[in-house]
Amino acid sequence: MKKISTKIATFILIGIIISACDAVKRVPEGKRLLTKNEILVNNKTTKDDEVINQLYQKPNSTLLGYRLRLNLFNLANPNPDSSYQAKFTNHPGKYERMSKLLSAKQVDRLGQSFWYHGIHDFLKKTGEPPVIVDTARTHKSVLRLKYYYFNNGFFNVKANYKLDSLSKKKARIKYTITTGNPYLLDSLTTTIHTPVLDSMYKTRISNTFIKSGKQYQTKDFDSEKDRINTYFRNNGVYNFQPNYVTFDLDTLNSNKKVNVNLIINDYSYQDNDTTRTKPFKIFKISDVNIYTDYSAANNSLKITDSTSYNNFNLYSHSKLKYKPKAITDAVFITKGNLFADSKTVLTTRYLNNLKIFNYPTILYELDKRDTTAQSLIAKVYLSPRKKYSLGTTLDVTHSNIQNIGIAGSISQTIRNVFNGAETLEIAGRGNIGSSKDLANPQSKFFNVSEYGVDVKLNIPRIWFPLATEKIIPKSMIPSTLLSSGLATQKNIGLDKKNLTGSLAYNWTPKRNNTARFDLLNVQYVRNLNPENYFNIYRSSYTALNDIGKAYNTDHPEYANNHPDYVDRDTDNLIIEKGTAGFTNDVLSGTTTLTPADAEYKTVSSVEERRVRLTENDFILATSYSFTRTTKTDLQDNTFYLFRTKIESAGSILSLVSNAASLPKNHNGNYEIFNLEYSEYIKTEFDYIKHWDLTKEKVLAFRSFFGIAIPYGNSNNIPFSRSYFAGGSNDNRAWQPYRLGPGSTGAVNDYNEANLKIALSAEFRFKILGSMKGALFADAGNIWNVFDNITDERATFNGLKDLKEIALGTGFGLRYDLSFFVVRFDLGFKTFNPANEINKRWFNEYNFANSVFNFGINYPF
Template identity: 25%
Template sequence: MKTRGLISTLPILLLALVLSCSVKKYIPEGEFLYTGAKLEVNTEEKTQGLDEIKEELEDLLRPKPNKKFLGMYVKLWAHYKGSQDSAGFVNRFLNKKIGEEPVYFSQVDPSRTEELIVNRLENRGFFYSMSNSEVTRKKQYAHVNYTANISVPYRLSELIVERDSMEIDREIIDMMQETLLDSGSRFDLNTLNAERVRIDSTLKVKGYYNFNNDFLIFEADTNISDSLRLFKLYLRLKKNVPTNGIIPYTIDTINVFPNYSIDEDGEKLDTTVVDDKNFIQGNLVFKPKLLNEYILIENGQRYDPKLSRLSSNRLSSIGNYKFVNLRYEELANSDSLGHLKANFYLSPMTKRSVRAELLAVSKSNNFAGPALNIVYRNRNLFKGGETLNVTAQVGYEFQVAGGADRKGLQSLQLGLGADLIIPRVIFFVPVNEKFSYSVPKTKIGIGTEYLSRGGLYTLNSLSTNFGYLWNANQYAYHEINPISLNVVNLSNTSPEFDQILADNPFLQRSFEQNFIAGINYTFHYNKLNDRFRTHAYFLGLGLDFAGNTIHLIDQISKKDDGKFLGLEYAQYGKIDLDLRYHFNIDKDQTIATRLFAGMGMPFGNSQSLPYIKQYFSGGPNSVRAFRIRSIGPGTYRPDDFDVNSYFDQTGDIRFEGNIEYRFPIVSLLKGALFMDAGNIWLINENEALPGGKFTSSWWDELAVGTGVGLRVDIQFFVIRFDLATPIRIPYLPEGERWSNSFDFGSKSWRKENLIFNFAIGYPF
């Protein structure tokens, strides 16, 4: 079907939908469909925070009317049609999935709503306010208009704390220096409750283990002056508060069970004392001296819920324990203080595990094949929380389509790597870290990879790194690798690939940089995981610098031949910025956006970035309407699109933007509508890639695509299918880059313009 034909029939389809979604004929006789309410607010004087107050009052206008879409009661219509005795399968299905029960005026109680409005205003300090309503009925619909007349608010003249001779009274008086209740502030029940919570939290930190904010009471005296609208506020403890609720507690005993199990035989347990903490275990499972470093509470300290929570977080962050439970027991004592025993019950995870993943890989450039990943994990390797991960990878790909010139193309990839993660800082000198939220970890990694690109070349690489990673809080993650080494060896090159390198000196230089030595840093600030947050965001920052230390040594030694241990080394700086914002309309609907910007700058010993560090664009996690590695750089287009062209389609700069609307379809099946835009560019001019250099008109060289997607969302596992088409092609002549026809009926058009992507997980 041509786009022109679709556009011409669109008004007819919309008219048919409008006519079909009329619900008036379904409204029972004697009933009125409730269409909602409006609220008018009148004040005697300028009121601070009036918009917030009005929004709070509007939330009281219940019930909420039936929802509309483009002015139509689509969900209500689906309910009416699907509830009929003669309803067919389609109407019953629509009613089950999107149907909405009707809201009639008989369910509305305006007088009750008026009372709620007045009550809410009194809670906000607007005593003697008034509210009224007016009902409008028209045909079979009813609407309510509410009016709230807000009085002059009462304001605080004096705050008085009633005191006794107890220690807790002195503590509360000291806390009132930072009170939320300032002189002249409006009476507000929410503020009073917040003040009680603040006092409760502060007292808990000072050791008041059994205190509760319900022990506090505020009493307001408004009999000062009716004309001035002032009130005095009295704060005191309630009568008959239990004694153990108003005394501070200290920690007298700390027991730690590093290998806790309900089946554990108590007679076989031994106790080791470190810093007045009792580590109780049978066979040695975790070295007490090391485990002691994760616990922030100490004997003789007053109870502190913050230190208790952070101690549990730190123990959990080791990565060896399935459950970490801290339980306090009150100890009997005759003095004026309370006494506690802290028990840490730590339940270890399975020490050794093996996970195997058999994957079927399909790429948008028509490569497909099987892959096998095997991961062996050994936890608590040296009885200090260390985790050893050994990973083996095998992957085979072959060209499944693409013409006679691409037959026989294949790729074999083998990989073996190991990471040792140590839950403490390993440095040349002892580091007594006390990161409160979680424990910094030292990571040592080594790996090797073999890649045979069918008949073109063989690439062998060896990498190693040493660094640290930690969570500053539940959202912020840091990782820094002061030592990052990578050695790459290109061999068994074919005459065809040698010619590719000869035609592009920049590409040749990027493959010749066999040694990469540098430092890299990664930072993530992630609030996307909270599905109940309306506005969620993610910030990712990556920094990567290589070759500078070696270059400095070369200059000092006056060698400066661009080689280290006989290998060409790379010198560059690279920065990546990843910004994501999710607007969660409700728990099932999300508008997800992403903006990615990255730039690598070769300098000194290098004219281009190493090939493995360069950017590419297109594919299932990029601009999905273009095949992987098929965009750019800039307006460059290879003479022939074949498997060899993607070597040239990399760059030093990458810029991409994405927007995606995610919505439910049925059960585990989700849908998506998306649009992507982006491209890559070169820092330096490359005659072999005309149009590839970054210029001031970069925005006119963006590739743009749009499409639809299906997701099978099984909790933490998502299988994704995306079908996309380009709507702006950067390598076409200026003025012709926007697509203006979509011939879905043409097989040749579909082959060239419909790109199918299969992937695991959401793209952003």
């Protein structure tokens, strides 16, 4: 019966697909479905997206050549209400019978249910109606193509189209374009009526977009207008606008040349009913007035408090609440300088960045005290935000450790806390989550938790005892961030307390560039349950226990002398007394194992890892990071992003320890607070590039390189500063921490190292509505280098080890919810360096060994 049901369901599904595949099902009689556009330019087919985008009509979208959205639309019933009513019209008495069973109101409401009505609305909305050939739109496409080529210098362009009927209800359109030879720019002359503007233009004529010998392009003339307008308005020409720039083009000669005359007329203005003209003037700023508590309600009230500071005038309707320097440092419009649009924009950005005011308003008015009418008064209107504000957040999160988490926080923000435009934020946060990677003997779903408190003070300038204006001028919008935090977390079973503190400086060297310098970044990590190590890191326990069992069997006298080491029911080493006792005996030479024995080396390796992962860490680091991006907004799909960071830890402490001749401990290392501090240097490079392939197709690429080198007081890198591989934002064919190091095959429970290489590429495309798909390839691995790990399989010893780069490929789905993207990826191990050499390619390329990833937003 089960097999018959399966067959019936299969036949029904095939029938639905076949019926939907009738592409012309919804094409009216006498109309044709547009199946293809072909554009021939000078008898050659073009695939130029810019040219194709000129067309007003394009065929229905496809997915791998299949018109999925069109066929979904065809599945929908165009008149579900009529079809529902027809059920009762064709079967008299059925309505009465159903009304007795349900009620008349419920029967009527059933017609609006998802099954009878909603599913068809969904198919229509998700699907795509057939694109019907429209000759009017085709004519408009021809005109638009001619206009496009005309704007690119082909003044004698000819365009036409031909409609090819492929069947009764299908057709394609062939556009034919003959461009002729393009026109080139020849001579450039100028007619600038205002002498001062003529002189200014000539000083920057080398930057012009209009140059002799260049092919005519309309966009170059628009760019030249913008260039002239920007230059003039940033050099005092307050009344100038782009429409004052015009071009007289002479194409009467027969040599395909264009002579250009650039014309800039005088300033025109309205005098009663008469339009008059006069030469443009260069304006200077005579006063800068700052109104610190402006609002529509108090605009007409009297100013009661004012002060002057560095040629700035500050006014307030109540007592002035700000230190003058805190406000004037954010204003780049200065008395005595020329009017400049760029200064207005920079001032607006800086004031908005203070986060103590709403978006500022800056106006200019003619200074009537100047008889030459060449002075402006700048008025800066500031509307303060509330001094105190309470904020709350609630987020659903996902990470490489946490499958799902619920995070929340409550914060109190205090603005202008010291009257210097500072912002103080005090926040409490908490998080509970679920992780299948943790030791979870009670099978609790929420087995991860973290709670803590953070304090942040943002100062809108460089807070430093020495002057920094020459190094980081205020035009770079610098700020200082003082922060500290205390958190307690239960994550990988050892549980931790984390105390952090930092003094960091942020600034913007150029537009789209950001820099950050952490002068001091302190982290103290205290493991709360180090005795739980072998319960969590089961691979380490198994390796140690196997040796312990074998040794106890071969040396019964040893087992008899240490009865409290072993569980007599299982012969397993008891955690913590047995594991610690046996390890100490081996390494102290109490047993017969010697350093030359493989078992001794394994015990030593297990102990080294246990000590490293359970010891408390103290890190005092200094770092510099730089980011550059060309991304303009969230919709920008053609951009690149480059990040780099260099971090040094422990060097200051070692310098002080050496200078003070402080004693070293038994390991030959310095200590602070009875704790060996970490010393290393770390650097990272991250590059992301996106290409917009049009039609909502995007190719994304990412490369990452990071290395952390221990030295001096350390021979390894703290766990919190090391690298791991695998997971939803890394190589998606492996679980987090389950790839590497090198070709070891992830023998430990949480595998990490201090060198990482990662490369990823992803092709993203639209499937249905907000549903998008992706094909991806992830490559990379981690290795140990310059530390105390000696395993050849885990260490990077030269370029030959690049053959251990793992490759994962797969596909995924993304659903765009506007405020974030939900992501599902399925990764397959394509090349696994942990396998034998002849079994590395496609040996585990199957669903059984695939990895399913859930993520929030795109991986890069």
